Amino acid sequence: MTINEVDVVVVGAGFGGLRSLYALRQLGKTVQVLEASDGVGGVWYHNGYPGARCDVESYDYSYSFSPELEQEWVWSERYATQPEIMRYIGHVVERFDLLRHIRLQCRMEEARYDEQAGCWLLRCSDGSQWRARHLVLAVGQLSAPKAPQYPGQSRFAGQTIHSAVWPKQPVDFSGKRVAIIGTGSSGMQMTPVIARQAAHLTVFQRTPNYSVPAANAPVSPEEDARVKAHYRQRREQAWNSPTGLGFMPGKKSALQATPEERAQVYEAAWNRLGFGFALTYFDILLNQAANDTAAEFIRHKIASVIDKPELRDKLVPKNHAFAARRPSVDSGYFQAFNRDNVELADVREFPIVEFTEKGIRTTAKEHEFDIIIFATGFDAFTGSLLKPEIVGRQGLTLRQKWAAGPVTHLGIGTSDFPNLFVLVGPGSPSLLSNVMVSIEEQIDWLAALIRHMDAEGVVEFEAEPEAERAWVEHVNERAKETLYLTTDSYYNGAEVKGKTRVFMPYSGGVRGYRRFLRQCAEQGYSGFALRKVPLASQVAAVTEQASA
Ligand SMILES: Cc1cc2nc3c(=O)[nH]c(=O)nc-3n(C[C@H](O)[C@H](O)[C@H](O)COP(=O)(O)OP(=O)(O)OC[C@H]3O[C@@H](n4cnc5c(N)ncnc54)[C@H](O)[C@@H]3O)c2cc1C
Numbered sequence: 001m002t003i004n005e006v007d008v009v010v011v012g013a014g015f016g017g018l019r020s021l022y023a024l025r026q027l028g029k030t031v032q033v034l035e036a037s038d039g040v041g042g043v044w045y046h047n048g049y050p051g052a053r054c055d056v057e058s059y060d061y062s063y064s065f066s067p068e069l070e071q072e073w074v075w076s077e078r079y080a081t082q083p084e085i086m087r088y089i090g091h092v093v094e095r096f097d098l099l100r101h102i103r104l105q106c107r108m109e110e111a112r113y114d115e116q117a118g119c120w121l122l123r124c125s126d127g128s129q130w131r132a133r134h135l136v137l138a139v140g141q142l143s144a145p146k147a148p149q150y151p152g153q154s155r156f157a158g159q160t161i162h163s164a165v166w167p168k169q170p171v172d173f174s175g176k177r178v179a180i181i182g183t184g185s186s187g188m189q190m191t192p193v194i195a196r197q198a199a200h201l202t203v204f205q206r207t208p209n210y211s212v213p214a215a216n217a218p219v220s221p222e223e224d225a226r227v228k229a230h231y232r233q234r235r236e237q238a239w240n241s242p243t244g245l246g247f248m249p250g251k252k253s254a255l256q257a258t259p260e261e262r263a264q265v266y267e268a269a270w271n272r273l274g275f276g277f278a279l280t281y282f283d284i285l286l287n288q289a290a291n292d293t294a295a296e297f298i299r300h301k302i303a304s305v306i307d308k309p310e311l312r313d314k315l316v317p318k319n320h321a322f323a324a325r326r327p328s329v330d331s332g333y334f335q336a337f338n339r340d341n342v343e344l345a346d347v348r349e350f351p352i353v354e355f356t357e358k359g360i361r362t363t364a365k366e367h368e369f370d371i372i373i374f375a376t377g378f379d380a381f382t383g384s385l386l387k388p389e390i391v392g393r394q395g396l397t398l399r400q401k402w403a404a405g406p407v408t409h410l411g412i413g414t415s416d417f418p419n420l421f422v423l424v425g426p427g428s429p430s431l432l433s434n435v436m437v438s439i440e441e442q443i444d445w446l447a448a449l450i451r452h453m454d455a456e457g458v459v460e461f462e463a464e465p466e467a468e469r470a471w472v473e474h475v476n477e478r479a480k481e482t483l484y485l486t487t488d489s490y491y492n493g494a495e496v497k498g499k500t501r502v503f504m505p506y507s508g509g510v511r512g513y514r515r516f517l518r519q520c521a522e523q524g525y526s527g528f529a530l531r532k533v534p535l536a537s538q539v540a541a542v543t544e545q546a547s548a
Contacts, residue, residue: 014042
């Protein structure tokens with residue numbers, strides 16, 4: 001079997017993989033992208049459910065590497081829909097001639113580090129094999145969908161769909177009785193849209209979630225021109241903000257403001273800022289009492305749009321701090337429950353007992369459905385990283401190494417796995433940021449590292465154990481300063497049964513994170529060993545000398 005040789009293999013063809021391909025090709029490297037599915041776009045290819053759209057404004061949730069691309073692409077809405085984002089991805093792929101470096105329907109199943117040669121050997125689902133100095137894992141943070149297994153699930157005679165494996169053919173809901181299980185972002189986005197089409201919709205809710213209105217709107221030509229005239233400043237603002245969204249946290253504590261002031265500030269943010277609402281006061285995510293003021297405002301807002309009094313109490317989130325789980329940015333989710341054809345099934349009150357041929361039986365009754373949708377989320381951060389067999393030094397697998405939780409230096413590399421780069425994974429701001437900003441930041445840093453390695457004749461880079469211990473400790477320390485640890489969420493693995501509970505993303509913000517990356521590079525990539533000869537070859541040479 002031929003082994004294909006390239007400089008870099010990138011696994012995954014989402015926003016991260018495509019950006020990696022572009023940046024590394026610009027360096028003059030031969031790059032191969034391997035993508036498991038039959039299309040490019042990552043989450044945007046997979047999550048084609050009705051109502052899917054970004055929750056970061058499109059002007060910010062888009063590539064910044066090409067001013068020409070920025071100027072020529074026209075977003076039609078503040079928050080683009082999934083089809084529009086897919087058109088953007090298609091445009092990028094074509095404009096930068098990326099497709100010919102991407103192999104579709106090719107799942108990387110095994111990667112093994114060749115310690116003597118200092119390169120990775122890959123085996124894929126289509127039988128192809130690859131050898132590359134560098135391996136970039138752009139496999140996504142939310143790319144391993146999770147679906148609960150209810151008794152009798154296979155008995156259901158209707159159609160079941162997972163929101164993250166949405167069929168490529170349109171699903172016709174007209175006249176249908178539909179169930180949505182899950183009220184995270186996906187469930188919240190699809191509910192109002194499906195409610196308008198279906199005969200009847202039942203939303204199964206475990207945890208009521210906070211949501212801030214998207215205040216979505218079409219982008220006028222004037223608005224587009226205004227943004228584009230100052231696009232660089234807008235990007236600078238995003239890069240230098242804690243979340244990559246362009247918002248700076250308020251300078252004041254929520255507790256210093258009078259109730260009247262707070263009401264005014266929250267009201268203004270509510271109608272415009274989306275996620276930025278969480279930054280109106282600097283301590284909303286740091287201090288429970290401060291958070292309570294924001295949470296109380298949101299609860300009041302949510303309750304005020306729900307007409308049915310019996311639903312208010314059930315839909316209003318109470319048991320966790322606002323934004324301690326990723327909140328939604330919705331377009332009419334709560335209002336959808338005012339419709340006569342929409343019903344809430346609270347599974348805390350009446351748990352699901354089983355699936356039947358006709359639908360779902362809870363402890364209260366049997367609901368009959370034609371279509372059941374799982375909007376049940378993901379095995380976040382590590383799901384796709386730990387699926388393939390990734391074998392580093394001495395047969396150590398990544399699964400073994402990360403058994404007690406992911407360990408990285410700067411969220412980028414892990415010791416015993418040289419020349420392995422994890423993109424937007426655990427230990428980096430990742431899902432606590434505008435992911436696009438994090439992708440570009442990290443990949444530009446990697447490109448600079450590879451340029452440095454080439455210039456210095458370095459063939460192997462590897463996180464140092466001491467550095468990764470310190471980084472994990474820092475990640476934990478920063479998390480302890482926040483309210484993120486006060487609830488179960490996909491940030492800490494609690495959403496997946498049996499998963500080690502450990503806080504995964506870096507909560508110190510993209511601006512702070514960039515400082516660490518920059519410092520690391522300026523200090524000659526401190527915390528990473530850079531070797532001109534692979535460690536194993538050095539050891540072999542010393543052993544040979546000693547025995548000679
Ligand atoms: C519905 C939805 C909406 C979102 N909206 C936003 C938003 O508005 N703002 C924001 O900042 N973030 C958002 N996110 C987070 C999103 O994950 C990132 O913004 C970003 O798109 C991730 O890009 P990626 O390339 O890192 O990963 P992905 O887009 O997940 O792409 C990873 C790719 O790797 C492939 N893959 C995985 N394992 C293998 C393997 N072993 N072999 C080969 N291929 C493999 C997968 O098939 C997938 O195509 C959203 C996520 C979802 C699910």
